[in-house]
Structures are given as structure tokens and as C-alpha cells.
Amino acid sequence: MTLDSSKATARAIAEALASAPFEQVVDLARQYAGDPRKQVQASCERALRRHARETAERERVRAMYELMDELGGPGVVVGVDEVGRGSIAGPLTVCAVQLPAEPVVWGVNDSKQLTPARREELAERIAEVALGIGICHIPPERIDEVGMAHALREAVAGAVSDLGLQPDRVLMDGNPLGAVPNEVDVVHGDAKVACIAAASIVAKVTRDHLMVSLDAAYPGYHLAECKGYGSPEHIAAIRAHGLTPIHRVSFCGNFLEDSCR
Incomplete structure (x- = not known):
């Protein structure tokens, strides 16, 4: 909402700048830039700094989508990540996610870089926009029976199977596993590739909920x-x-x- 600077209070202008959509912040700040009140000038500066941070964050996320497209190529592309490998109790959990190019899930990142509350928010958003989500849990007794390396391959194959489709590329975080056809491994992929990051978030949130119930x-x-x-x-x-x-x-x-x- 645009306010008449000559009539609006400094507080009202500050609130308008703070609540403005990303696309409108710069124009609003320019509109109020001529207001001589120190409070208004400070509000404009804060809004522009916030906009600069958000611009950098959006560029980071866009780069993750671009790398997903570059590595995945045409066809069905799925990102895969695990959680619970080093746990001494509970399952090993692997998630597979197929993301569309649009809408972008702003804020997507390696789950370890996010607060629990932010992971929950993003997991809900991913569930809304994802074209497919697959989950596989490998229980402790199976891990004891076959070892972690074999259990991880089983979990990856199970999560991809749970999607109910045959992907043309499976982008995975970490080193080669040979768990599924068309596997493309990306070291630190959960911080670089959008669909892998999405899988890391959903895997973490899903397993965390399970551990709370346990x-x-x-x-x-x-x-x-x-x-x-x-x-x-x-x-x-x-x-x-x-x-x-x-x-x-x-x-x-x-x-x-x-x-x-």
C-alpha cells in the first residue's frame, strides 16, 4: 500500500515498507527517500538492506534450480537424500523428490542449515508443489543384518520406487552408491541442487516426527x-x-x- 508521505506518520511508513511485497520494496523506498524525517530515512535504509539480502537469497535458490536442470537434463528428474545414517536408534530414512521448475520453493537449502521451524514450513511447501515424493525407512534390525552400505542402497531404491515412476535421472547427495539406474552423484548436493535439498528437508522432518512418536x-x-x-x-x-x-x-x-x- 502506498501512503502519502506528507500526511502519513513515520510509523505508518515504516510498517508499509516492512510489509511490502519483495517486488515493491525498492519503488516504495525511492518514493519515501525524499522525506526529511530521520525515522523515515532509517526505515527506507532497513527496507533496502532487507531487499538486498532477499535478492541474494533468491539468486542462491535460482542457482540451485539451474544446477538441477543442468544435471538432470530433459525428462523426469528426482533428488534423493538420507537422514539417520549415524543414529544409534531409529530407522535410516531416505526421501526422493521430484520438483517442478515452477513454482520455486524459496528458501530451500540443506536441511542442516535450517532451523526446525523453517524445515517444517519448507516441508509443507514442498509437499504442496512437488510432483512426487517417495519415502523409505530401513528399520534398525535390517541395518544390523546387512550393514549400513547395503541398507542405504535399499533405502534409496525403496524411496525411488515409492514415487511410482521411472526417473530419467536420480540426483543424489554424496558419493556413488550404484543403488538405482541413471544415478548422478553430487558431493554436498543438498546445498547445491534444489531437488536434493528438498529431499533432505522432507527426510529430516519425516524422521524427526517418527522419533518424537517413538x-x-x-x-x-x-x-x-x-x-x-x-x-x-x-x-x-x-x-x-x-x-x-x-x-x-x-x-x-x-x-x-x-x-x-
Whole structure:
């Protein structure tokens, strides 16, 4: 909303600048630039700094979409990422996501770079716009049986299968796995490629929700807080109470030898 600078209060102008859509901020700041009031000048400067940060952020996200297009080429392109590989309890979770070129999911990034609240917001947005989302959980007993490398290949294949389509390219974070045909591996791909970043976010949020529910089933192990990783509180609880069916026995030998035999 445009206000008459000669009649509007400095506070009203500040609120208008703060709430203006990204596309209107620069024009509004220019409109109020001639206002001699210090409060208005400060509001214009803040708005322009915020706009510059948002411009840089949008350029970062656009670059992630451009790399997705470059690496994926024509056809069906899917991004894949995992969470829970280093956990001592709970599943290994892999997500596969097919994103359209538009609309862009602004803010998409490596899930580790985002706050829990921001991950939740982005996971909802990804679910709204994604052309497909596949999830696969590999339970602890399977990880113990076959080892992490094999479990990871199973999880990737399962997540892609859960999409219900045959992708022409599968863009994956990390080093080569050979889990699916047409695999393209990108080191630090969750910070570089839009669909891989989206997969990292959905995988993290999905598994975190599961670990919170497991915390209710197995109280005292701090699963809602540590998400199954080896926090001091989690390890102390295992030493005090022993392992549960959701613990990876093969991961516990370093700190609970007697319980892991």
C-alpha cells in the first residue's frame, strides 16, 4: 500500500515498507527517500538492506534450480537424500523428490542449515508443489543384518520406487552408491541442487516426527530431543536401562559392550 508521505506518520511508513511485497520494496523506498524525517530515512535504509539480502537469497535458490536442470537434463528428474545414517536408534530414512521448475520453493537449502521451524514450513511447501515424493525407512534390525552400505542402497531404491515412476535421472547427495539406474552423484548436493535439498528437508522432518512418536513409546531415552543420535543423555539412558527394539545393536559396542553381545 502506498501512503502519502506528507500526511502519513513515520510509523505508518515504516510498517508499509516492512510489509511490502519483495517486488515493491525498492519503488516504495525511492518514493519515501525524499522525506526529511530521520525515522523515515532509517526505515527506507532497513527496507533496502532487507531487499538486498532477499535478492541474494533468491539468486542462491535460482542457482540451485539451474544446477538441477543442468544435471538432470530433459525428462523426469528426482533428488534423493538420507537422514539417520549415524543414529544409534531409529530407522535410516531416505526421501526422493521430484520438483517442478515452477513454482520455486524459496528458501530451500540443506536441511542442516535450517532451523526446525523453517524445515517444517519448507516441508509443507514442498509437499504442496512437488510432483512426487517417495519415502523409505530401513528399520534398525535390517541395518544390523546387512550393514549400513547395503541398507542405504535399499533405502534409496525403496524411496525411488515409492514415487511410482521411472526417473530419467536420480540426483543424489554424496558419493556413488550404484543403488538405482541413471544415478548422478553430487558431493554436498543438498546445498547445491534444489531437488536434493528438498529431499533432505522432507527426510529430516519425516524422521524427526517418527522419533518424537517413538519417544512416547520408549520414554526415558530422550528420543524426541536427540532423534536417536548418541547424545550423552541417550547413552546414559541405555547404560541405565539397556537397549530397546529400536536400537541398532551393531552401533552400540563402543559404549555398551555387555548389552551388545
